Amino acid sequence: MIKKDKIEFLNDRKVGIVGCGHLGQSIALSLIKNGLKRETLFLSSRGNPKTQSRLQALGLAQNLKTNQEIFQNAGIILITIRPQDLPELKKTMVPGKGLIVSCMAGVPISLINTALNAPVCRMMFSGPDTIEQESGVASMFPEHEDLKLLLRCMNLTHIRSKSENDLDVFTAGVCMPAAILKAGHRDEAQKAIYEIADEYPLFSELYQWAVSVLPHFQTQKEQNQYIEKMVTKGGVTEAIINSLCSGASFDAALRAGVSRTKQISKEIQRSILSGLQD
Numbered sequence: 001m002i003k004k005d006k007i008e009f010l011n012d013r014k015v016g017i018v019g020c021g022h023l024g025q026s027i028a029l030s031l032i033k034n035g036l037k038r039e040t041l042f043l044s045s046r047g048n049p050k051t052q053s054r055l056q057a058l059g060l061a062q063n064l065k066t067n068q069e070i071f072q073n074a075g076i077i078l079i080t081i082r083p084q085d086l087p088e089l090k091k092t093m094v095p096g097k098g099l100i101v102s103c104m105a106g107v108p109i110s111l112i113n114t115a116l117n118a119p120v121c122r123m124m125f126s127g128p129d130t131i132e133q134e135s136g137v138a139s140m141f142p143e144h145e146d147l148k149l150l151l152r153c154m155n156l157t158h159i160r161s162k163s164e165n166d167l168d169v170f171t172a173g174v175c176m177p178a179a180i181l182k183a184g185h186r187d188e189a190q191k192a193i194y195e196i197a198d199e200y201p202l203f204s205e206l207y208q209w210a211v212s213v214l215p216h217f218q219t220q221k222e223q224n225q226y227i228e229k230m231v232t233k234g235g236v237t238e239a240i241i242n243s244l245c246s247g248a249s250f251d252a253a254l255r256a257g258v259s260r261t262k263q264i265s266k267e268i269q270r271s272i273l274s275g276l277q278d
């Protein structure tokens with residue numbers, strides 16, 4: 001299928017983005033930039049005035065719909081809310097025929113099925129900046145042809161996941177640009193990736209990607225600021241960077257990242273389950 005036909009396919013299907021914050025906005029902008037018609041893109045938020053003004057400034061306010069309208073009318077529905085908002089989303093869920101795709105990190109398919117009472121796929125993306133620069137990567141489970149086509153339209157690279165566990169490894173792997181910069185010695189990082197390649201084949205692929213998107217900085221201060229920007233308190237990048245700072249090897253730091261992903265995932269699951277019981 002040539003690119004024009006792919007976009008036409010998406011225009012026919014109609015794309016909904018439930019929860020248009022950082023990630024949702026970057027996906028919306030990329031789709032519009034690559035030719036999706038504005039009238040076939042539906043967005044929602046919870047009504048935070050800051051989000052409304054941001055969507056207005058981006059020219060996306062006219063795409064706002066209710067969640068019910070999105071679930072009923074979109075053929076592909078990307079859920080880009082934070083995991084803790086899933087119990088609230090359940091209340092606005094209506095039956096529809098669209099493909100529901102969770103982009104929430106750390107929430108397994110079984111739990112989303114329980115919450116939304118509908119079949120879902122999962123898709124994970126690298127950060128919003130890489131989506132907007134069209135240098136990003138994404139992974140999905142299970143694979144779906146419509147989602148592969150969506151990624152091709154957005155000029156993102158599809159990295160294969162063989163299981164949901166791979167999506168956790170992917171989540172740690174996309175922190176690698178910051179980790180490589182922090183580690184400093186590219187040769188050692190490459191050797192470490194080679195050593196854990198059997199256990200984590202995804203890291204090899206993501207290492208190539210990370211090296212290709214590494215920004216160049218004039219000063220150490222600029223580099224430190226970039227790393228700081230990528231670190232969220234209690235997040236996966238922080239676990240990897242802290243591990244490197246305490247003298248761990250590159251592979252041990254990546255393992256610490258995978259462990260943190262799994263820990264966060266357990267915390268999220270506990271909080272969603274208690275939210276669903278309320």
Ligand SMILES: NC(=O)c1ccc[n+]([C@@H]2O[C@H](COP(=O)([O-])OP(=O)(O)OC[C@H]3O[C@@H](n4cnc5c(N)ncnc54)[C@H](OP(=O)(O)O)[C@@H]3O)[C@@H](O)[C@H]2O)c1
Nearest residue numbers: 019020021022023045046047048051080081082085104105
């Ligand atoms: N940011 C990343 O780098 C990244 C990368 C990969 C995956 N993710 C995943 O993407 C998800 C979103 O992350 P984010 O950084 O984009 O968060 P965010 O900026 O906080 O955006 C979340 C958005 O969801 C909206 N929302 C919450 N509940 C809603 C509901 N019931 N109906 C409609 N909209 C609702 C919020 O609306 P209001 O603004 O009105 O409150 C907000 O705009 C997370 O699950 C995260 O794991 C993020």
